[in-house]
Amino acid sequence: MKLKDSYPLYLANEAQQPNTDLAVTDKFTGEIATRVALADARTIDAGIQAAHEAQHAMAAMPSYKRQAVLQHCVERFKERQEELAYALCIEAGKPIRDSRGEVGRLIDTFRIAVEESVRMTGEVQPLDISPRAEGYMGIWKRVPIGPCSFISPFNFPLNLAAHKVAPAIAVGCPFVMKPASRTPLGAIIMGEVLAETDLPKGAFSILPASRDGADLFTTDDRLKLLSFTGSPDVGWELKANAGKKKVVLELGGNAAVIIDKDADLADAVERVAFGAFYQSGQSCIGVQRIIVHADIYDRFRDMLVAKTRTLIAGNPHEEDTFVGPMIDVKEAERLDRWIDEAKGRGGKLLVGGKRDGAMLEATLLEDVPLDTKLNREEAFGPVAFFEKFSRWDEALALVNDSKFGLQAGIFTRDIFKVLEAWDGLDVGGVVINDVPSYRVDNMPYGGVKDSGLGREGVRFAMEDMTEIRNLVIRRKAAEAS
Structure with missing residues (x-):
């Protein structure tokens, strides 16, 4: 063709x-x-x-x-x-x-x-x-x-x-x-x-x-x-x-997903990897903030890091490619600088982080300070980071601690937590047991705040x-x- x-x-x-x-x-x-x-x-x-x-x-x-x-x-x-x-x-x-x-x-x-x-x-x-x-x-x-x-x-x-x-x-x-x-x-x-x-x-x-x-x-x-x-x-x-x-x-957005302690972790890993790195993370509802319950934090983090290492990056014409190039070199350079800023401020790089032209590896970090660009702004690329919570109200507050409010995802089996999130999250849509990146084209879609x-x-x-x-x-x- x-x-x-x-x-x-x-x-x-x-x-x-x-x-x-x-x-x-x-x-x-x-x-x-x-x-x-x-x-x-x-x-x-x-x-x-x-x-x-x-x-x-x-x-x-x-x-x-x-x-x-x-x-x-x-x-x-x-x-x-x-x-x-x-x-x-x-x-x-x-x-x-x-x-x-x-x-x-x-x-x-x-x-x-x-x-x-x-x-x-x-x-x-x-x-x-x-x-x-x-x-x-x-x-x-x-x-x-x-x-x-x-x-x-x-x-x-x-x-x-x-x-x-x-x-x-x-x-x-x-x-x-x-x-x-x-x-x-x-x-x-x-x-x-x-x-x-x-x-x-x-x-x-x-x-x-x-x-x-x-x-x-x-x-x-x-x-x-x-x-x-x-x-x-x-x-x-x-x-x-x-x-x-x-x-x-x-x-735009810097969408968050909550992984509660009762989540199906294997399923959540597959969906979060998709939500964070699908089309090189260039989605306004791409997963950027991964908020994980303390009881399962280490296990989930290690599972997602292992999954991320398996993602194939390269020529978008090849059927097995999952991560292609960003839209241009300038955007890849910008996000590379944001990663460097997070690392320089104490953030820990877990996987990825290397750039070659417009190609940026699927990247995960933890301990990213609240006032870094990677935390406060829209990354719009293949980068996400982990945060930890112990109480449900703390998790909801972390989601709301953003100038954006497009969609949020929650992995939980507790219907009361679902309803509390639906009432309390300042976003345009809440997606349960899936990532915020999910959209069907007949549903109402849009955001609040910025x-x-x-x-x-x-x-x-x-x-x-x-x-x-x-x-x-x-x-x-x-x-x-």
Whole structure:
């Protein structure tokens, strides 16, 4: 299989190749794999105007037609699974097995949207709650919010783009999308499939752009919603500049998992190794903090260290590879410095810690001081560290001792501890007997604190992309007898 020499952008549903200015590298070899058209400010403005002009046609599109568009995408993505996985393996450096898994999630997300696209319901509401409202009734429905702006990240360039695109089509919102410059191919192929449908002209534009030239995605008042997935620093800055539009932010985390003393340790080891090192730890819900009961701490630590030593790192195209490269050398160098800082402050390196270019070994530490970057910030790479607890309230406090609050995982068999954690953890989701990295694409997903605003998951994104419109009816007053 081979990538094309160049890929277009999509402006108002149509492929255009004004240039080949964006080089996409193979993240394992560092070589240029293909080139993509880069949108300038004029092109972005044209895409926003096209979405603005398409909003009424999109809103008027019958549900069954929107559903047919989404179903077409499902079928075409199935037909192009290997192509999509190969492109993802190249542009993101994601191991091929994980790349195939993300294509499966892309298909799942659109399949969920197929079902939800005909379920946008409202409610008949009685208004006669007092004598003054006798004879009145209310009905409300959801209507599309209007043109949307989507900015998607590099780490899940297919599925996190799908979590914006599929709900927008389901509710009837035109959109402009800026895929991550380092991983634009998945969104471009998505545009190629959407261009095969009968969506109204201007319904979508997919516009790779440099960060410097992309202010319109955030500031333009013709856009009614901004949905951004990426780093907290960038996300909160975009919100500050977004003006009056609604903003949905899916940001970062330094997710924790608790291993209680009654956990199935063999199972927990397998899942924590996955959660910490899957796709080189480049996940906002990747396991970063491993909080273990003192009674089992040494045993669990030694088991996880032994498991980590068995993980195969290297060429992401090889079927057995579990840990591939980080997205670029700069990110690997950053995390290498954080590891060195932790070690210099008394942290103990248990396994890994070596870097070769963008390849960083799966790494575990313990005794990492609270005020180090590795503890307080989002590592976003294949590094995790152990902490110890003796009391349950202490474990919950350790989880909450973070500026982030995306998801947390807990391995325990005690239902009362489960409910206490669900009540007390300041996170968007609690996952029991699995890692915080677990996500199914129809569940509400999002965080609190610095981890963001709003929820994704198709039905929940559809709610953000709609507004409630109320209808009040005064019925004819009854005639006096």
